[in-house]
Amino acid sequence: MRLWFITAIFGLMLLPIIQMTIHFAPEYTVNENRALAPIPNSKIALDKFPKAADLWFGDHFGFRSLLISAKAQIDWSIFGTSDRVIVGRSGQLFYKSLENDSIPSYESLLSKKSDIIIHNIDTLTTTLKRQELKPSWLFLR
Amino acid sequence: MGTVADKMFSIPVDQLTAATAWTGALCYTLQIFFDFSGYSDMAIGLGRMLGFRFPENFDQPYRSRSITEFWRRWHMTLSHWFRDYLYIPLGGNRCGSVRPYSNLMLVFVLCGLWHGAAYTFLLWGCYHGALLIIERIGRAWITVPTIIQWPATVLLITIGCVFFRSPTISEAKSFLLAMAGMGGTSSLDCSYDVTADKITFFVLGIVFSLVRTRQIKIALPIKQAFAGSVFSYSAMLIAANGFNPFIYFRF
Numbered sequence: 571m572r573l574w575f576i577t578a579i580f581g582l583m584l585l586p587i588i589q590m591t592i593h594f595a596p597e598y599t600v601n602e603n604r605a606l607a608p609i610p611n612s613k614i615a616l617d618k619f620p621k622a623a624d625l626w627f628g629d630h631f632g633f634r635s636l637l638i639s640a641k642a643q644i645d646w647s648i649f650g651t652s653d654r655v656i657v658g659r660s661g662q663l664f665y666k667s668l669e670n671d672s673i674p675s676y677e678s679l680l681s682k683k684s685d686i687i688i689h690n691i692d693t694l695t696t697t698l699k700r701q702e703l704k705p706s707w708l709f710l711r
Numbered sequence: 712m713g714t715v716a717d718k719m720f721s722i723p724v725d726q727l728t729a730a731t732a733w734t735g736a737l738c739y740t741l742q743i744f745f746d747f748s749g750y751s752d753m754a755i756g757l758g759r760m761l762g763f764r765f766p767e768n769f770d771q772p773y774r775s776r777s778i779t780e781f782w783r784r785w786h787m788t789l790s791h792w793f794r795d796y797l798y799i800p801l802g803g804n805r806c807g808s809v810r811p812y813s814n815l816m817l818v819f820v821l822c823g824l825w826h827g828a829a830y831t832f833l834l835w836g837c838y839h840g841a842l843l844i845i846e847r848i849g850r851a852w853i854t855v856p857t858i859i860q861w862p863a864t865v866l867l868i869t870i871g872c873v874f875f876r877s878p879t880i881s882e883a884k885s886f887l888l889a890m891a892g893m894g895g896t897s898s899l900d901c902s903y904d905v906t907a908d909k910i911t912f913f914v915l916g917i918v919f920s921l922v923r924t925r926q927i928k929i930a931l932p933i934k935q936a937f938a939g940s941v942f943s944y945s946a947m948l949i950a951a952n953g954f955n956p957f958i959y960f961r962f
Contacts, residue, residue: 575935579942628953637950644947651906653951666903681725 589632598636606630712742712916713955718904720876724885725895732889734905740865740872741916744773746958747786773868773920776860778842781868789825793818812847816840826875831883835874842867 589595607625614622645651655663680687698704719727719735751768758765772784782790801814816837823836855863870887877883888894 571931571935575939579939582939582942582946631950634950637947641944641947641951644944645908649907649911651908656903 586632586634590630595633598633598639600635600638712738712745712909712912714952715904715909716742716876720886724882724889727886727889727894728896729889729892729894732886732894736869736873736876736886736890738913739876740773740869741913741920743872743875743958744769744920745916750957750959771920771923773865774861775864775868776857777864778839778846778867781864782839782843789822793822797821812844815843815847819843830880831874831877834880834883835871838871838874 606629607622609626609630610619610622642652645653652666654666656666658664716735716739719731719738722731722735748769755765755767766788768786768788770784770787772781775781775784798814798818801817802810803814804811806814819836819840820833821836822839823832823834826832826835870890873886873890874880874883877886885894
């Protein structure tokens with residue numbers, strides 16, 4: 571029983587490299603909003619080769635897309651969450667990093683430079699009014 | 712745990728609330744244990760494959776009821792090395808009444824510096840050295856009630872982890888002030904980062920760091936199914952989020 575388990579885990583560890591080599595299973599694709607790392611070529615400097623090879627391997631090992639998709643599915647089906655997006659009330663998706671990180675950034679900026687920001691908005695408002703243009707943004711005082 | 716701890720420790724100090732600071736500190740306390748304990752287990756396993764038998768490095772340190780016990784359970788190989796090659800040659804416990812304390816402090820100052828040439832590591836070493844000295848002196852005078860021994864030890868370890876994780880002493884101080892409720896205010900919503908999956912792994916982390924799982928008799932197929940599931944989910948995490956380097960790889 572133990573030997574079977576060890577063999578199974580060892581087999582699982584080898585599956586990605588076997589898939590990369592002989593493509594025995596159909597490729598599953600996920601859409602990523604970035605360019606995957608290219609295969610390192612002979613023009614690359616020797617000292618940068620390990621890093622480039624690591625990046626390429628990280629982006630191209632066998633069953634990567636399937637694993638990413640499975641992780642997202644488990645997160646959503648079991649935990650009702652996602653690492654990268656927030657699901658809005660009407661089914662809209664919001665990037666988590668943009669939504670969450672922007673709040674403290676705005677607060678930090680306003681706490682340090684609120685006088686300058688208000689002065690600039692006032693100046694812009696006055697200039698627009700002088701030109702008989704009606705500003706319609708939220709901050710109008 | 713690492714992603715939550717990284718997120719909380721990256722929040723500007725003026726935006727740190729008590730909730731975010733405690734979340735970060737507790738997550739990092741769990742992260743550093745599982746990170747280093749797992750790293751050690753990998754070394755032990757790889758060594759065994761090659762015919763070497765290495766000693767265990769951790770013995771559920773967060774079960775400790777005192778800092779002295781913690782250091783008997785945490786990074787045992789380093790503790791034994793410092794004891795055998797520094798503390799005992801310096802005279803150990805048998806060199807008067809004051810000298811053992813200075814030896815102890817010296818050992819922990821060097822233990823801190825062993826982790827890196829940074830004031831935060833030095834402070835972490837001094838902090839643990841001071842706690843051990845206080846514990847030794849205090850033992851003769853005060854008996855800490857059993858009910859608070861464990862929570863007090865975990866609290867002190869968690870505070871120590873803040874020194875270890877913070878990039879500077881000033882940031883460590885701000886982080887600890889935030890933990891004490893003297894931090895800033897923020898509209899940052901922790902619930903975006905502390906999601907159901909993170910809470911599940913946090914609870915599992917607490918269970919596996921405190922419960923003597925080896926003493927619980929579980930059928931081998933169930934253990935294997937659990938190990939296989941954890942292995943598969945870990946592969947998914949690496950595929951989705953990339954490889955997060957071990958904290959201890961630089962030491």
